[in-house]
Amino acid sequence: xxxxxxARSFHEISVLKDQGFEEVILEPKSLSRFGKLSNSEVESFxxxxxxxxxxxxxxxxxxxxxxxxxxxxxxxxxxxSCADALRVQDPGALHWAIEHANLPVQFIAExxxxxxxxxxxxxxxxxxxxxxxxxxxxxxxxxxxxxxxxLSVPCxxxxxxxxxLFYTPRPLLSALTPEKMAVNEELAxxxxxxxxxxxxxxxxxxxxxxxxxxxxxxxxxxYAAELSKLGLSFFRIDQRWxxxxxxxxxxSLVRDFSQEGFESLKNVYSQDLMRGFYLVNxxxxxxxxxxxxxxQGRDANxxxxxxxxxxxSHLAIMIKNPKGLSSTDQLKILHPKGEIFxxxxxxLRNLALEExxxxxxxxxxxxxxxxxxxxxxxxxxxxx
Amino acid sequence: MKSLRNLPExxxxxxxxxxxxxxxxxxxNAVYVGGQKFGLRTAAENFTLEELKEGMxxxxxxxxQVYVVLNSFLHxxxxxxxxxxxxxxxxxxTDAVIVSDLGVxxxxxxxxxxxxxxxxxxxTLNAESAKLWKKAGATRIVLGREVSVKxxxxxxxxxxxxxxxFIHGSxxxxxxxxxxxxNFTQGRDSNRxxxxxxxxxxxxxxxxxTQEKKKAFFMSSKDLEGLRVLPAFIEEGIDSLKIEGRxxxxxxxxxxxxxxxxxxxxYAEHGDFLSDKLIExxxxxxxxxxxxxxxxxxxxxxxxxxxxxxxxxSSDGEWQMIGTVVDASPKFGIVIEVRxxxxxxxxxxxxxxxxxxxxIKANEIMDITMKAxxxxxxxxxxRLPYVEGITKMNLVRGKL
Numbered sequence: 001x002x003x004x005x006x007a008r009s010f011h012e013i014s015v016l017k018d019q020g021f022e023e024v025i026l027e028p029k030s031l032s033r034f035g036k037l038s039n040s041e042v043e044s045f046x047x048x049x050x051x052x053x054x055x056x057x058x059x060x061x062x063x064x065x066x067x068x069x070x071x072x073x074x075x076x077x078x079x080x081s082c083a084d085a086l087r088v089q090d091p092g093a094l095h096w097a098i099e100h101a102n103l104p105v106q107f108i109a110e111x112x113x114x115x116x117x118x119x120x121x122x123x124x125x126x127x128x129x130x131x132x133x134x135x136x137x138x139x140x141x142x143x144x145x146x147x148x149x150x151l152s153v154p155c156x157x158x159x160x161x162x163x164x165l166f167y168t169p170r171p172l173l174s175a176l177t178p179e180k181m182a183v184n185e186e187l188a189x190x191x192x193x194x195x196x197x198x199x200x201x202x203x204x205x206x207x208x209x210x211x212x213x214x215x216x217x218x219x220x221x222x223y224a225a226e227l228s229k230l231g232l233s234f235f236r237i238d239q240r241w242x243x244x245x246x247x248x249x250x251x252s253l254v255r256d257f258s259q260e261g262f263e264s265l266k267n268v269y270s271q272d273l274m275r276g277f278y279l280v281n282x283x284x285x286x287x288x289x290x291x292x293x294x295x296q297g298r299d300a301n302x303x304x305x306x307x308x309x310x311x312x313s314h315l316a317i318m319i320k321n322p323k324g325l326s327s328t329d330q331l332k333i334l335h336p337k338g339e340i341f342x343x344x345x346x347x348l349r350n351l352a353l354e355e356x357x358x359x360x361x362x363x364x365x366x367x368x369x370x371x372x373x374x375x376x377x378x379x380x381x382x383x384x
Numbered sequence: 385m386k387s388l389r390n391l392p393e394x395x396x397x398x399x400x401x402x403x404x405x406x407x408x409x410x411x412x413n414a415v416y417v418g419g420q421k422f423g424l425r426t427a428a429e430n431f432t433l434e435e436l437k438e439g440m441x442x443x444x445x446x447x448x449q450v451y452v453v454l455n456s457f458l459h460x461x462x463x464x465x466x467x468x469x470x471x472x473x474x475x476x477x478t479d480a481v482i483v484s485d486l487g488v489x490x491x492x493x494x495x496x497x498x499x500x501x502x503x504x505x506x507x508t509l510n511a512e513s514a515k516l517w518k519k520a521g522a523t524r525i526v527l528g529r530e531v532s533v534k535x536x537x538x539x540x541x542x543x544x545x546x547x548x549x550f551i552h553g554s555x556x557x558x559x560x561x562x563x564x565x566x567n568f569t570q571g572r573d574s575n576r577x578x579x580x581x582x583x584x585x586x587x588x589x590x591x592x593x594t595q596e597k598k599k600a601f602f603m604s605s606k607d608l609e610g611l612r613v614l615p616a617f618i619e620e621g622i623d624s625l626k627i628e629g630r631x632x633x634x635x636x637x638x639x640x641x642x643x644x645x646x647x648x649x650x651y652a653e654h655g656d657f658l659s660d661k662l663i664e665x666x667x668x669x670x671x672x673x674x675x676x677x678x679x680x681x682x683x684x685x686x687x688x689x690x691x692x693x694x695x696x697x698s699s700d701g702e703w704q705m706i707g708t709v710v711d712a713s714p715k716f717g718i719v720i721e722v723r724x725x726x727x728x729x730x731x732x733x734x735x736x737x738x739x740x741x742x743x744i745k746a747n748e749i750m751d752i753t754m755k756a757x758x759x760x761x762x763x764x765x766x767r768l769p770y771v772e773g774i775t776k777m778n779l780v781r782g783k784l
Contacts, residue, residue: 007540009669029616034596042412052411053565062700063507063509063528063530063559063562064510065509065510065528065530065531065535065681066509066510066511066530066531066535066536066539068510069509069510069512085559085579090510090513090515091506091508091512091516091517092508092509092510092511092512092513092514092515093512095512095513095515095516099512103668106599111457111561111562111564111575112457112484112485112561112575113485113486113487114458114460115458115459115460115462115463115485115487116456116460116487117463117486117487117490117491118485118486118488118490119486119487120490121486121487121489121490121520122486125486125516125519125520138564138567140575143460143630145461147462157697160759163633164564164567164605165565165568165569166557166558166562166563166564166583167558167559167562167563168557168558168559168603169530169559169685169686170557170605170686170687170688170690170691171687171688172557172602173592173602173690174604174688175602175693176589176592176598176602177592177598177650177689187592188591189589189590189591190589190590190591191587191588191589191590191594192587192588192589192590192597193527193569193582193585193586193587194585194586194587194588195580195585196570196580196582198569198570200590201587203589204396212565212603214568214569220506231598235719276568281459282571283567283571283572283573283576283578284459284462284573284576284578285571294495296431298435299432299434300434305637307721307763307765308721308752308763308764308765310752310753310764313753313754316752316765318710318721319735320401322438329782349708350711351711351716351752352715352721353714353716353753353754362711362776363711364719366752375763376763
């Protein structure tokens with residue numbers, strides 16, 4: 001398993017080389033979400049990296065509407081000669097790179113893409129130009145193991161770094177302090193939501209929009225050896241917001257993990273760490289509770305819903321079954337709280353209060369009151 | 385006079401079978417609905433298999449199309465359950481499915497010939513992206529809400545594919561599909577239907593000012609309203625105009641379908657919009673519960689003014705849904721299923737499927753047994769005297 005990371009200075013490039021990295025990610029300011037480098041800086045950094053035999057990966061990961069996309073193409077072209085591969089996230093950038101860039105492409109599939117079929121699809125669409133796929137950090141160990149085994153291109157995973165929660169092109173911080181953005185390229189704040197106990201979400205606004213991160217950083221250094229065994233090809237370390245010197249400690253733990261060293265790192269690290277969903281992803285486990293239980297069991301026997309219940313007088317049923325309701329039908333009525341009542345029909349009337357033998361679908365049936373039944377109860381056929 | 389064939393369709397939300405019938409009856413050319421799985425509105429009532437079939441039949445009989453949302457980002461285990469559902473959707477005549485995930489696109493193509501619309505959740509923002517999805521088998525792109533109408537026109541021409549855009553409703557502040565706040569803070573996958581709407585809460589922001597924390601609803605977006613942009617949508621050849629809101633009320637589904645379809649039909653007849661009609665339609669839109677309206681990025685990039693820096697108001701505003709007409713005839717009057725109570729003498733407005741709003745004064749109210757009453761109660765049936773033109777499923781609102 002190889003390591004990959006970012007560099008924003010000559011010094012950081014040298015550190016990567018010293019730490020045994022074989023590649024470096026450079027972020028042009030105009031193309032990368034958190035980029036700081038001008039095109040000329042990218043050029044000189046790329047030259048330096050190549051002198052050190054490091055592969056240069058240019059990150060073009062912003063999302064772009066049509067006009068923004070068109071405006072960025074000159075910058076992309078200006079950076080192509082500095083790159084050994086392009087890293088893209090917008091599917092439009094992927095398509096452009098496939099069609100127009102004579103370079104290998106790395107696709108950042110970190111949003112969604114939680115099934116093998118989708119990942120295989122991106123590889124197929126890339127017509128042999130995809131040299132790497134960057135997996136979502138929401139994947140569990142089991143999924144990662146399957147994907148790195150079955151996919152035909154090498155996979156990369158964030159191993160240590162910030163968790164991006166939210167990305168919008170809208171200027172959300174400068175809206176609150178317009179005078180500050182006028183003199184700054186970037187605004188930063190820490191957010192605290194009234195809805196949760198979490199405090200200190202890092203928020204950044206720059207020319208590409210506003211970004212919010214998790215209060216904890218993602219960390220799998222204690223699982224690096226396992227990931228290597230599973231067959232992961234690239235382990236990304238993102239220390240762009242941390243003391244750059246911390247990279248050496250992280251690399252050392254990835255290569256030769258010790259619990260003591262890990263505890264020591266955690267003690268001095270600026271943020272708490274989390275492993276996210278690596279062990280298991282249960283983010284759908286609450287969904288049954290969000291479901292409307294009244295719908296359960298609605299099938300061919302479903303007649304309709306009680307829309308009025310007048311104690312001692314009548315029940316009004318909105319008939320939803322194409323068969324309608326006949327005076328000889330027997331009923332099973334499900335109260336919203338789950339209680340079940342069985343009833344025969346002794347009186348069936350229409351809205352003109354006429355006694356009838358049948359009420360068709362889409363009309364209201366009035367039957368005698370059944371004790372305990374209330375509005376929103378669901379009515380089913382109970383015919384033998 | 386413009387040809388109707390050149391006009392975009394009005395695509396309305398239908399969170400339940402009743403709402404589907406309401407939207408179609410009020411003029412929507414198409415509706416989008418969700419089954420019990422694979423969509424992003426887990427908490428919506430959604431449709432059972434039988435209801436999907438019935439909804440499809442009802443819509444087709446009324447000349448409308450039905451698109452089924454399969455727009456979750458599915459995990460492998462979810463994807464395994466998809467083929468049977470897709471086959472069923474084809475069997476009942478589904479007009480298209482709305483998909484975000486390439487794995488779902490591939491599954492739908494493998495197990496059916498249902499046309500595929502790429503959901504806004506995929507954040508398709510440019511022509512190159514549209515071309516890629518077209519290669520993957522998409523027949524229509526629902527563009528991200530960050531795209532302007534002019535940009536959408538360019539995308540349509542360059543990628544040569546059907547284009548759908550949102551014209552009305554609530555908006556994600558984030559690029560759709562690129563917000564995972566719920567996933568990591570609440571353990572609910574927002575991209576599989578578990579969004580906890582964290583963006584609508586108030587945040588304290590530290591660091592912007594040196595002195596004190598700033599409190600703001602800084603991630604909450606105003607609601608989209610694109611009525612005045614209709615001519616531009618038509619000019620750019622946009623194929624479908626989508627109204628957000630499967631979780632919203634019958635009154636919302638009906639009013640939106642009525643206003644936007646009437647506006648389009650007016651344009652078809654007259655070739656322009658007259659200001660007095662615009663004011664009338666805008667007044668109608670304002671009578672439905674909403675956040676402050678914005679055109680967001682439809683004309684220019686959404687800026688600071690598009691932020692809804694206020695606490696959500698749970699009330700429905702000045703105008704409220706009184707109820708739905710469950711049946712009407714000269715024989716037994718107008719029977720209303722009451723949602724919000726009204727009293728004798730209150731002014732009510734009934735929305736016919738077509739044409740002007742009918743204003744009535746509730747002078748004579750009877751319960752279902754024909755007994756005169758002065759006050760109504762929610763979840764009861766009441767009768768009002770018959771009014772010509774009022775029919776089953778018409779919506780009733782009041783200023784309570």
